[in-house]
Amino acid sequence: MFGHGTPPALHLSAMPELPEVETIRRALEPQLRGEHLVDIEVLDARIVQGDADLLRGEVLGRPLVDVGRRGKHLLLLLTEGKGIALHLRMTGALLLSEPAHSSRVRAILRFSNGAQVFFNDMRRLGTITFVEDVEAYCRRLGPEPLSDEFTAESLARRLAGRRIPIKAALLDQHLVAGVGNMYADEALFLAGIHPLTPASSLSHCQTVSLWQALREVLCRAIADQGASISTYALPGGEKGTAHERFNVAHRKGQPCPKCGAPLQRLMVRKRGAYFCPACQPLAD
Ligand SMILES: [Zn+2]
Numbered sequence: 001m002f003g004h005g006t007p008p009a010l011h012l013s014a015m016p017e018l019p020e021v022e023t024i025r026r027a028l029e030p031q032l033r034g035e036h037l038v039d040i041e042v043l044d045a046r047i048v049q050g051d052a053d054l055l056r057g058e059v060l061g062r063p064l065v066d067v068g069r070r071g072k073h074l075l076l077l078l079t080e081g082k083g084i085a086l087h088l089r090m091t092g093a094l095l096l097s098e099p100a101h102s103s104r105v106r107a108i109l110r111f112s113n114g115a116q117v118f119f120n121d122m123r124r125l126g127t128i129t130f131v132e133d134v135e136a137y138c139r140r141l142g143p144e145p146l147s148d149e150f151t152a153e154s155l156a157r158r159l160a161g162r163r164i165p166i167k168a169a170l171l172d173q174h175l176v177a178g179v180g181n182m183y184a185d186e187a188l189f190l191a192g193i194h195p196l197t198p199a200s201s202l203s204h205c206q207t208v209s210l211w212q213a214l215r216e217v218l219c220r221a222i223a224d225q226g227a228s229i230s231t232y233a234l235p236g237g238e239k240g241t242a243h244e245r246f247n248v249a250h251r252k253g254q255p256c257p258k259c260g261a262p263l264q265r266l267m268v269r270k271r272g273a274y275f276c277p278a279c280q281p282l283a284d
Contacts, residue, residue, distance in 0.1 A: 014229035014250070015090045018145065018178030019221035019242060021072050024094055027235045028117070029067040031096065032076070035111040036063050040128075044106035047119065049129040058130050059084055064111075070138040071177025075131070083134040085127075086119070091231045092126030094119060099237075122231060142177035145214050150176065152211040159199045159207065166202065166210075167195035167268040179214065182227055182249045185274045187213040189248045194282040195266070195273035201283070220245065248274040 016024075037060050042052050059078060068075040068083075074094070076084040086094065095118045099105065107128060109117040119126060131137045143150045143158075158175050159166075169175050170184040179187070188195055190213035193206055202210065226232055226240030229250055233239055243250065247257050252265040256276040265274050 014182060014227065014232070014243075015180060016088045016092065016226070016232050017072060017180035017183050018069075018218055019183070019224075020226035020232050020240065021069055021074050021088065021178070022222050023226040023240060024235055025067050025069045025074055028074075028094065028096075031113075031115050031235075032064055032067055032111055032117075034064065035113045035115065036061055037076075037109060038112055039108075039110040041108040041110070042106075043108070044124060046124065047106045047121070047126060047128050049127050055084075055128070055130045058082065068134075070141045070144055071173055072180070073141060075134060075138075077134060081134055083131040083137070085129040085131050085137065087127045087129070088121070089123070089125035089127070091122040092119065093121070093231060093233055094235055095233070095237060096235045097237070117235070142172075142174040145176045145178060145218060150211075152208045155211045156202075156204070156207045159202060162199040164199055165196045165268050166193060166199045167271075167273045169199040170214075171271065176214065178218070181271055181273075182229070182243075182246070183214070183217050183221065185249045186217040186247060188273075189213075189275060189280060190216060192280055194280045195268050195275050196282055248276060250274065 040056055042048055045052065048055055062078045064076055064078055066077040068077050074086040098118055099120050104120050104122050105118045106121050106124060107119040143154065159169060162169055167184055167188060170179050187210060191206060191209040193210060221227060221242035224240055224242035224245060225234060227243035228239035229243045248263050251263050252274060253262055256263055256279060259278045261276055261278040263274055264277055265272050
């Protein structure tokens with residue numbers, strides 16, 4: 001996909017977030033639902049959190065009732081409330097056919113209908129975890145931003161008393177699950193909020209704007225099948241197009257789509273933040 005030789009430059013801030021994982025979920029669900037796993041071939045033992053034999057013993061042969069997601073975690077939901085959590089981290093991809101760079105495949109999941117899912121992962125940080133109780137696992141992952149439980153009021157409650165920059169707060173998965181660097185920047189731009197604004201200092205109006213903006217950027221990116229700035233691809237190998245509509249993310253120096261001012265990038269707790277200095281002023 002990237003030709004031979006040097007791997008593509010990796011954008012640390014372009015790892016799969018909620019829209020990318022949701023796109024993968026939607027592509028895999030019709031292929032896998034109702035089937036069962038017949039084999040998990042582990043090519044890199046570090047990918048399995050816990051014991052690989054225990055994982056196989058618990059999941060092989062158990063019907064897969066659905067393919068779910070919470071935040072950035074893809075969940076293969078099995079009977080009796082058990083499941084398998086797949087976390088792609090930086091460069092993980094789930095592909096339905098063997099990729100050209102087969103040395104990057106860390107595990108192969110084989111299903112009763114012959115479907116195979118290749119866990120491809122250049123940086124080798126992704127994980128496969130057996131989950132005894134999916135409900136409890138999801139509760140620990142923080143609120144799902146596209147669910148009814150995530151309201152402007154619940155966001156305000158979680159921001160209250162937190163003096164960290166709002167950009168850093170949005171990356172805290174316990175505040176809201178699934179938002180990463182790209183969509184946090186996009187949401188802050190839509191809401192007109194500077195990334196360094198202390199989380200606890202947002203006005204009610206700003207909090208409502210941010211809540212709306214988060215849902216808007218995530219839904220729009222799902223409709224565009226995710227952002228392929230880095231290694232992200234759909235299970236069939238196609239790229240998403242969400243990045244083509246980004247207003248600020250990865251657009252340093254380009255004109256702001258609202259006011260024309262050059263977009264800037266600053267560091268917030270070691271992560272780059274893209275923003276418009278005119279549309280997202282920092283209050284005194
Ligand atoms: Zn602007």
